[in-house]
Structures are given as structure tokens and as C-alpha cells.
Amino acid sequence: MDEITNQEKKTFWENLLSIDRRIIFLFIIIAVSVPLFFKTSLEIPVSPVVQGVYNAIENLPAGSKVLISFDYDPGSMPELQPMAESFFRHCFRNNLKVIIMGLWPQGPIQANMALDKVFKELKEEEKTVKIPQYGIDYVNLGFTAGNEVVIDRMGHDFQESYPADAKGTPLSEIPLMQGVRNYDNVDLILNLSAGYPGTQEWVQYAVDVFHVKLAAGNTAVQAPSMYPYVQTGQLTGVLGGMKGGAEYELALKRPAKAVSYMFSQAVAHGVICLFIILGNIAFFTMRKKKTS
């Protein structure tokens, strides 16, 4: 009887070590998909690095000018688009003036998508809040080629890189841009970044040269490389991946997409951890049996 049980156990661990990867894919897809149907909000504490971003915006007086650089494309939407929407909600709630630009060609388009969604919400939910006006409350300068050179030139004069906005209107004719010559006339820079050019270039060419105040939202892949900048004070704060976005939504007391995604994220991570633990147990069990 014992022999039969041992045989079954051996087969189970052996099978586990040679499990078809497609079974793991199936588990992950189920782990990601099923929680999407539950409107469960996890308790997520707001970390100091995220609080730093929130405070940087919250402490600005009404009418302050915020430059947001959209340096990502649709490939990073699940992580960065919720952050973009939260940035707009926060800025417009506090009556801040927003200048949009992009070092990635698709960046300003992502900004327009986020604006459309936020304006729709404002119309539906908060009828007392006025809808921001283009050219007065916000402006989209669009994309311009040149990567970090654009950042450097804007430190001298915005018009060197952006003689006109995305619609072709000269900056001199846009009310919001009156009195905005370079970074000295901007109170805060926010950067949403998925790679190069992105936050690192903003730190190198704007923060360390022109001493501007910068906060960032990054994909999770980039985030660990950005935390040292927070420790040195080069960045005011960082939103790291979807979790950073969720924390920011909670700090803003306006849970949205990132918070709703975090339950899926947690369950998927749990399944991955379970497979890692099971795989290790299987590996060490088999090794022990082989040596004995």
C-alpha cells in the first residue's frame, strides 16, 4: 500500500516538473480574467514616493502652470493611461493650467484620449465643475522630434522646439502660453514615461541643468531605476507601474481603472508565487529522492 502511495507521489512531482507550459498560461489567464468581473477594491496603502507626486500637485496654488510630457505609446496604456487620467483630474480639480507635450509621436494622442475621458466624467458626474477650455486652461503642443535635445532647448525657449501648438496655432497667440518662455515660467513638470526618451532624460537635461521640479509616472519595468532619483531629490516622487497608479488614485480619493485592475494583479501574482513554490518543492523533492 505504501509503495503504491510513494509511486503516486513520485508521479505527481515528476509531472509537476514537466508540466506543459500551456497549463500555466491557462491558469494565468483565468487568474487575470475572473477578478475583472468582481468590483473588489484592495486596501492599498499610499507609499511616500506616490504621496510625493500627490503633494507636488496638491500644494500648487490655483492658476499654476504644469507641463505634462507624454512619453509613451499605446503599448504601455494599461499602466500609464490611468495615471494620465488621474493627473488631469487632479490638475483640473485644483484649477491648474496644463501644458501638454510629447517626446514620443503617439504621446499627445494618448493625452487627447485621457482628456476626452476626463471631460466626459466632468460632464456626467461633477456638473458644478466647469469644463476646461482649450488655450486657456490647457494646451496641447503635440510631438516634436529631437528627444533630449528638445528638453534642453525648451530650457532656453519653448518656441525653439514648439513654435506652434499641435493645431498649428503660434504659441504667441495662445492665452495660456502668454508669459511662458522657458522652465522658469512653469511650476511643475510631470512626465509619463515608458522608456527612451523619458524620465531619465528629463532628470538629466531639465532637473540637473535648469533645476525644475519633476515628478514622474513610469512603467513598472522602469520604476526600480527611478527610485534612486527620489532619494537624491532629483525627482519629487514616482508612480511605479499599475500599483503606483492605483495608489495615486486612492490618494486622490477617486478610485478608477488602476485600482480596479489591482485585484487581477494580486491574484495573478499569487498564482505565479504558487507555481514558484510548487516548482521548488518538486525540484528539491526529486533531487532528494535521486540522491537517496
Place this chain on the structure above:
Amino acid sequence: MSGEVIGVWIGAILTLGIFSFLYKDNPFYKFSEALFVGISAGYWFVVTFWQYFIPKFWDNLALSFNELVTKGRIDYHWIYLIGGFFGVLMILRLVPKIGWLSRWSLAFIVGTTAGLQFTRYLESNGIRQVVGTIQPLVVGGNLGTTIGNLIIVVGTFTGLIYFFFSKEHKGAFGGAARVGVWFLMINFGAMFGYTVMSRMSLLIGRMDYLFTDWLKLIK
């Protein structure tokens, strides 16, 4: 059926096409992949032409030509011809006999990038980080900051020792190097964890698209 609905259906079908590779390679996947690569190449060609070539090169040359015709003077915009010249050299890679000329352009790119990056990288990612490491080892009345500072100083110091190969890693030196390896491993682990989160986020985004935008199963 509106254009938006058709777009959502195309997006959903192509998403499933890419996901089908998880089961095994198949023609549906090949089609989706080829379509993605083709559209990406076409998109970038258009972007490069309209966002780089026209505004940065052509428009500037037109300005200088206009200046020459109307005012009879040569302005600084002619300098863009140098960029244009190097651009033509790059295309010469397509001609095997004189393809070596493209190395001039590459040398220019590598040289300017290295020169531009050297000082900026050295200050932002070198000097400023070293300054950030110089921390008081004991902060009175704040145990958390004291421990944090100790971790930063010890982690940086032992991590650097690990990469010092001019002395054999033995004795106290070897012990410090081993501590450095632990710090490096924790760092790699954190980076891996974040990468997993990033990839899961992309999958969540796609699944949300399928269930919310396409099938309308989630409101």
C-alpha cells in the same frame, strides 16, 4: 455598424490571433504578427517623413531658400544641408560598393551622442548618486532612517567591492563581496518582480479590452 465598433472587432480578433501563439504556432498568429509588423513599419515611415524630414529638414531649407531669393542673403538654416548630406550617406548602405560611407554618419551619431551624454550622465547618474550615498550612519531619534542609511552605505560599498577584481575575493574582502552579491540579488529580484507586474498589467489591459470593449461583459 459604426467605424468604432468595426475597429473594436478587428482589435479583438487580432488580439486573439496573437494569443493563439500561446497554444502553438499557427497561420492565424502568423497573419496577425505580419500585419502588426507591416502596419508598424508603414506608420513609422509616415511619422518619420512628416514629423522629422519635412519640419526639421525640408521646411528649414525652404526658409533659407526664401531668405536667399527675397533678401539675397545666406542664413544659418543652410546648416541643415550638412544633416541632409549625412542622411544621404546612411542610405548608401543600400549600395554595397560605397556602403562604407554610411560609417561617417554613424561615427557622427556615436560621437555627438557620447559627447552629449558624457557630462549629463556623469552628473545625474554618477556624481549625484555618490552624493546621495553620503549619509549620516546614525540619525538620533529616528531608527528607521538610521537603518535605511546603513543599508544604502553598506549596500553601495559592498556592491562596489564585488566588482573590484584586482584583488582576490578572500578573507574579509571576500566576505564583503559576498554581502555585495546579496544586495545585487535583492536588487535583481525587485527588478524581476516589477517586470512581472508590468507584463501582467499588459495582459490585464488586453483582457479588459476583450471583456469590456468587445464582449461588453463588464460595465
